[in-house]
Amino acid sequence: METLSFKSRDYADSGAFDAYRDLYSGGSDVTALGANFAATVRGIRFPQLLLFDRTLQGVSHERTRRRVGADAFEHLMLQLVVEGRMMVLAGNVVRVVEAGELVLFDLTQPQRTWTASARIITVAVARAVVVGTLPVATDLHGTVLPRIGSELLQDFLLSLARNGDRTHAQMAAAATATVGALLLATLGGRTAASEDAPLVGAARVNLILEFIDANLVRPDLTPEIISTQSGISRTALYRLFEPLGGVAAQVQKRRLRAMRLALTRQGDSRSIGEIAIACGFVSASHASRSFRAGFGLTPREFREASLKVAGAKAAMPIDAVLQRWFDEVR
Structure with a gap:
């Protein structure tokens, strides 16, 4: 080891x-x-x-x-x-x-x-x-x-x-x-x-989270779409995700997480706008506002800070x- x-x-x-x-x-x-x-x-x-x-x-x-x-x-x-x-x-x-x-x-x-x-x-x-x-x-x-x-x-x-x-x-x-x-x-x-x-139905939740992660690019990833594709009612979906802050909150959180991870990849040459669209945000400005609210930095500031940390440690x-x-x- x-x-x-x-x-x-x-x-x-x-x-x-x-x-x-x-x-x-x-x-x-x-x-x-x-x-x-x-x-x-x-x-x-x-x-x-x-x-x-x-x-x-x-x-x-x-x-x-x-x-x-x-x-x-x-x-x-x-x-x-x-x-x-x-x-x-x-x-x-x-x-x-x-x-x-x-x-x-x-x-x-x-x-x-x-x-x-x-x-x-x-x-x-x-x-x-x-x-x-x-x-x-x-x-x-x-x-x-x-x-x-x-x-x-x-x-x-x-x-x-x-x-x-x-x-x-x-x-x-x-x-x-x-x-x-x-x-x-x-x-x-x-x-x-x-x-x-409270702990929730982990297996079912994770199947739904897998679907969300695979479809983040879709700006229409609504609770209605998710419940239909997951084969459960909207009421059951809302109840299942209540301990996690709600369905919409989870979708937003996972969009932000996907964008943040993409911005740390040194070989990713896409613009911030391209990454934002790939993560399901309707525009770069929408993504920037959401990112700053979630992490305290704009996507550009975050990308620059990540590169500085990687360079300093080498x-x-x-x-x-x-x-x-x-x-x-x-």
């Missing part, structure tokens, strides 16, 4: 934080909390999943709305606090995550964490691994899972941190699938007795490795 490591003690005092900040500059804005910063990072790359075992002292990571718009990350992130505690901000709510608790983040939404002193296992998993069975993952941003009810998931993550670097390819693929299955089961158990983040070996890893789960 491919691995990477970082130790702040390998740098002179004045350079340790700068090196760590540069390491994570492709995905978050890093701030030192006082003068006692220290960090160790051990990373392991699995298929569609990255695991980082970190000890952190005196550091904050933030994904602002502008950052979210610029880097096009789509993956989900689990953070297990093994020792110490971490404060998190997600969805305008501040929570304290204690040792033995997990927090789930959706990287398409802003967030911030503060760590005075903690050991944290962080797992970045490609959206497809989870959304294939859990389409409401977006609505779980900032969810904190206690030890009780998530024991198997936590124990498996700890085992991956201990043994993952010695895993062969077939086992590594199984490990990724197991994380997805355990997360689904953990959230299913949590929501079975709660209505604040000169830094460990940073380039990490960037390549995240590109695989983006």
Whole structure:
């Protein structure tokens, strides 16, 4: 398995934080909390999943709305606090995550964490691994899972941190699938007795989402068209998509996501207007307004920012490795 490591003690005092900040500059804005910063990072790359075992002292990571718009990350992130505690901000709510608790983040939404002193296992998993069975993952941003009810998931993550670097390819693929299955089961158990983040008919929803993704180019992709092609009534369709914010909202979100991903492809020579039409927007101006409302940047600003990030990372070996890893789960 491919691995990477970082130790702040390998740098002179004045350079340790700068090196760590540069390491994570492709995905978050890093701030030192006082003068006692220290960090160790051990990373392991699995298929569609990255695991980082970190000890952190005196550091904050933030994904602002502008950052979210610029880097096009789509993956989900689990953070297990093994020792110490971490404060998190997600969805305008501040929570304290204690040792033995997990927090789930959706990287398409802003967030911030503060760590005075903690050991944290962080797992970045490609959206497809989870959304294939859990389409409401977006609505779980900032969810904190206690030890009780998530024991198997936590124990498996700890085992991956201990043994993952010695895993062969077939086992590594199984490990990724197991994380997805355990997360689904953990959230299913949590929501079975709660209505604040309901799970819906995942299989049917995902068939409909596949149809939407395949037909984004159609500007007439209305609930009526979707219900007819999916073989269910509009009433059932609306009920099915209510936990996801509604049918129209999902179509718009997926148009924006498709446009954002297209704008990150360095070999894509199409104009912004051509990309907008291909994603189903009625005009470039309509796409630009929607894109800015969703991500805080115009499509042109986003494309320029993405190219700058890609160019800046090329000169830094460990940073380039990490960037390549995240590109695989983006």
